[in-house]
Amino acid sequence: MTGRLWPRGLRARLSLTFVLVTVLGAAAAAWSSAGSASTALVTSTQRRLTESIAGQIGATTPQLTYPPDQAALDRLRAAVGANTLVTYRDLRSADGAETGLVTEALHTAVRTRDRLVTQRVTASGRPWLLIGTPIVITGPDGARTPSGIEVYAVRDLTGVERQVDDLAWSAAGTAALALPPAVLLALLAARSVLRPVRELRDTARRLAAGDLAARSPPQGADELAELTVTVNEMAESLQTSMAAMRRMQADARRFAADVSHELRTPLSTLTAVMEVLATAAAEMEADARESAQMAITETHRLVRLVEDLMEVSRFDAGTARLRLEEVEVGNAVRDCLRARGWLDQVDLAAPEEIPLRLDPRRLDVIVANLVGNALRHGGPPVRVSVSATREQVRIEVGDGGPGLPEHVLPHVFERFYKADAARVRTPGSGLGLAIALENARLHGGDLTAGNASGGGARFVLRLPRKREDG
The missing domain is CATH 1.10.287 (Helix Hairpins)
Structure with missing residues (x-):
């Protein structure tokens, strides 16, 4: 699946990679900047709110009486503002339903740490900042003792969250704006990189086609x-x-x-x-x-x-020429065998009426070479069969010998090739099969060598029924 989705062309892959790297880099930078700005915004807002509440408390505490009564707690709560809860032992002074958001964990942290504590929570899909602090009495000698009064304030962070969302959308917009120039730069980079590659490809094709004078001018000093x-x-x-x-x-x-x-x-x-x-x-x-x-x-x-x-x-x-005549192929093969006295040594299966326009002398050379090889180097029985389809005429020569060794098959049509070094004095010139193949190709056909499934060598001559006379 991945192979089908990923582009196959080098230009497309290079362009896509460049675009992805550029856009991902821009997106990463934008998101990093947005994240840093968001963190700084939340931290700044939290510090501003805590400092404001601490200042309001500090301005009111000198006017309190200790131990405080309900009225003192109410004055302190009013000084801090809405959504505030003030406690002293069993006394409570609360304003606003959001004071119910103050958690037991925040209460415990204020009492144990004896300092201002903050906590962020989400309720009803809205973000809130919980601020809790104990009030400490400072004596004439500078000694600080807990008064037992605890102040809890709940502040809405919806505005801050909206600003954070705006920063995220801004980062997404920045990444989107980076896409068009990234595509343009990718296309330019791919063009500059792939131009010499295309020239090398064209040169390689010309060399493969036989133009050995093909060259590519080097450009630059890179790889x-x-x-x-x-x-x-x-x-x-x-x-x-x-x-x-x-x-x-x-x-x-x-x-x-x-x-x-x-x-x-x-x-x-x-x-x-x-x-x-x-x-x-x-x-x-x-x-x-x-x-x-x-x-x-x-x-x-x-x-x-x-x-x-x-x-x-x-x-x-290139001076070999065909002298074409209308020939009945079965009779031509039979005449070849009769002229050399091979009719008694060869099983011939040749149906009548297979006419073909060919050079009878060259067909005689092909058949004589194939049958002569089978008689000399194969084993009985030697069989010759002639058959035809609408497209071609097929002449197959097989024998009952051991067949052609695997290492010999690729070389049987090579000039002067002899599979057995001991046969250097055989009557053949070592050119017979090579000449037979050339004659087959001159007719627009082909000659192949192999081994029959039941054993023995098999040569198959294929000649087209229709050919362009040249």
């Missing part, structure tokens, strides 16, 4: 400026590293393309020689025939590697 300088240095280092990497990649691709191109002519000649050698191999001695067969095999492997390198070079250079 944000230091962060900006650090981001710029990071971007500069990244740009330098990426430029060097691109140069190395371009050099490697150019080298592979150049070498492949230069090898085509001598390999063509060598292939022709190997064909002649293959024809004559039957008449050779056993050792010579074995060497000739090895040379023929390695020559074919070298030709395949050069062809794959040239194909990869075309993908890297």
Whole structure:
């Protein structure tokens, strides 16, 4: 609940925090001032009332007779004023109904402390100040002895309470007046703080989008400026590293393309020689025939590697193009298997009438690579199924082998990657699956690798039914 109520944006949070701090500070200061003023007002009023009553008593006591009679008590009560109670042993002189507010606790405090005592009470929703004091007789020698006379006065504090309420409302008004300038200052502060943050955000987005020349000009000499300088240095280092990497990649691709191109002519000649050698191999001695067969095999492997390198070079250079034709996918897959003599080794489930506009040569390359891998590295049975929906055509190749290890799955489409170091002399170039993936993407589709739930590796080719011809 708190996460939903608290604003999520940095600007909103900063502004709200600044406003809250300012308003709370103003309110705290105003309430503190109001509280101090209220305390001072109540204390001042209490002191004024007690001093007034003490002065009235002091002016009357020299005229009293001791022990006092009822008339003396009445004169003393009249001198003090309304709402006054004067007692002497069993004698009482009272004026005003509010004298009933005098508490037993006040009586006890006056008698035990032998000095003026005050008490504040609330009755009928109104505040009252109770003042009680004993009258002390001072002898010629300065000795002070209690006379037994006690004076109690009740004074209304409603006016003082009204003034205290006015001070509280004034404090609330002061806090409210602080709100508009606090909001304005918060917006200005948020703008000044968040401007470099927004610039850093924009720079980071441009860097993420590939604009490695994006920079933010540092402003000031605070922590944000230091962060900006650090981001710029990071971007500069990244740009330098990426430029060097691109140069190395371009050099490697150019080298592979150049070498492949230069090898085509001598390999063509060598292939022709190997064909002649293959024809004559039957008449050779056993050792010579074995060497000739090895040379023929390695020559074919070298030709395949050069062809794959040239194909990869075309993908890297962006010159690979589709030659689209209307193809019946099931028949195309069957023709691929038949051309390589795999029909007897593969279980094919391909319904008729799945037409698709694609490049048949590139589809042949994809299927041949997937099925060839399953036959060489998987286990029987090898299954190929073709299916279709309104959106895509799906070709799945699976085998009954042990499947792909978890550490191999992220790398199966990497160039020259071989899961088993012992298979370095296998007929493949290490580029087959990478070329198959590039061909799938060239069609606007995708190729994924995984393991079937019942065991064995599974490769799934997905080709869209509709695509933009480019």
